[in-house]
Amino acid sequence: MRFSKVFKQRYDKWLRKEFHLAEKIIENLNDWLKAWIDVSDDSDRKVFTYKTxxxxxxxxxxxxxVLDHEGAATYRGVKSSAEHGLTEWRSSRAESSLEKFHELLAHFANISCKSEFANALIARGTAEHxxxxxWRYDCMVQRCWIY
Incomplete structure (x- = not known):
């Protein structure tokens, strides 16, 4: 349950995210690469393209x-109004628009439908986004917010 959407919605504000060191990130990328480099799907196509x-x-x-400066404050504590009195942790840096957009599409991954239908839904969601x-960018340009 720890990695579920419900858990995140209920308890995320009381938990601080862990940031890995550069060596650990490189090690994880290397492990991921080794695990998937020779894998093929059911039709014998490689999972990775030649550029991956x-x-x-x-x-x-x-x-x-990608990493924060060593002494940078990544979270600030806010006194909680909940009965348990735990400190709420708020990130000092905002989530990127790309990450927010991926969250919008996350529920299409496991809806038990054909892959063609899921791909069409994702493509439509991407187009709508x-x-x-x-439109928002054009509005900002018209109001002379962007020079």
Missing amino acids: EDTTREQFSKVPY NVGAR
């Missing part, structure tokens, strides 16, 4: 840019 390994190895050099983002 090179792209993943390129990420090794970019890991330091992009149309809305484009």
Whole structure:
């Protein structure tokens, strides 16, 4: 249950996320690459494209840019109004738009329908999101918020 959506909705504000060190991130990427590099699907197609390994190895050099500065405050504690009195933890950095968008599509992964239908739903959701983002951007440009 710890990784479920319900758990996150109920308890996420009282838990602090753990940030890995650069060495651990590189090690996890390397393990992921080794685990999937030679895997094929049912129709004997490789799971990775010919560019996947090179792209993943390129990420090794970019890991330091993802990390926070060693002394940076990533969370701030807020006194909770709940009866248990636990401290609520709020992140000092906002979630990226890309991560928020992925959360919108997360429920399509396990809806027990044909893959073609799930792909169509995801494509439609992506298109709708992009149309809305484009409209908001155009509104900002018209109001001269972006120079």
